[in-house]
Amino acid sequence: MSTAIPDSAPHAQLDALYREHNGWLRGWLRKRLNDSADAADLAQDTFVRVLLARSAGGLHEPRHYLATIARGLVIDLYRRRSLEQAYLEALAAMPEAVHPSLEEQAILFEALLEIDRLLDGLGAKARQTFILSQCEGLTYAQIAERLGISLRTVNNHMAKAMEHCCLVMATLP
Structure with missing residues (x-):
């Protein structure tokens, strides 16, 4: 053998x-x-x-x-x-x-790093739109008003951000 x-x-x-x-x-x-x-x-x-x-x-x-x-x-x-x-x-x-406690701070910071990695490569406006929607809980109308863009543009940015996130997540091990 x-x-x-x-x-x-x-x-x-x-x-x-x-x-x-x-x-x-x-x-x-x-x-x-x-x-x-x-x-x-x-x-x-x-x-x-x-x-x-x-x-x-x-x-x-x-x-x-x-x-x-x-x-x-x-x-x-x-x-x-x-x-x-x-x-x-x-x-x-x-x-x-x-x-938050030190442990919670560490967990929150790691989550921020993961979100940053997930959104890496996404354009600044699409990233900002995604964060305002998903992290700050703003409606699309509120985002449009805050960023001075149309509701249609907000929809386009969110669609692009969601597609980007799905593609990134599909490539993760």
């Missing part, structure tokens, strides 16, 4: 990619972020993405590929921090007596 030997070639390729380009990538990120810790974290996340994509082998321009992934992670980091800052400002504006 023979035991199958796992194919170690992809791991060797990832190992080689990491050894050859990790220092460069961390430096590249450090220049953009001005923070060594964030640069190290995002470099590591970049290689995790490469591992998950199983794309370490056969790269013609590995630095371009790594930079593309890292650039997206930098954008995600800034978006997350911006969202977190807005959340903390909204929380600070609330009376302390109605502040």
Whole structure:
């Protein structure tokens, strides 16, 4: 009875990619972020993405590929921090007596991140229309009045937002 030997070639390729380009990538990120810790974290996340994509082998321009992934992670980091800052400002504006517990705050923030990811790629007006409808509970007429657009445009934005959300959710694991 023979035991199958796992194919170690992809791991060797990832190992080689990491050894050859990790220092460069961390430096590249450090220049953009001005923070060594964030640069190290995002470099590591970049290689995790490469591992998950199983794309370490056969790269013609590995630095371009790594930079593309890292650039997206930098954008995600800034978006997350911006969202977190807005959340903390909204929380600070609330009376302390109605502040959610720390656990509830963490759950709410994670939900905000999920909504942000769900709406990513949607146009600003459609996203704003969706949020006013679904999060603030405004009617379509109220949204039209607030945004200074027609009711038909509100309907179009909501249809586009709903379609976008359905497509995104269909691609989730």
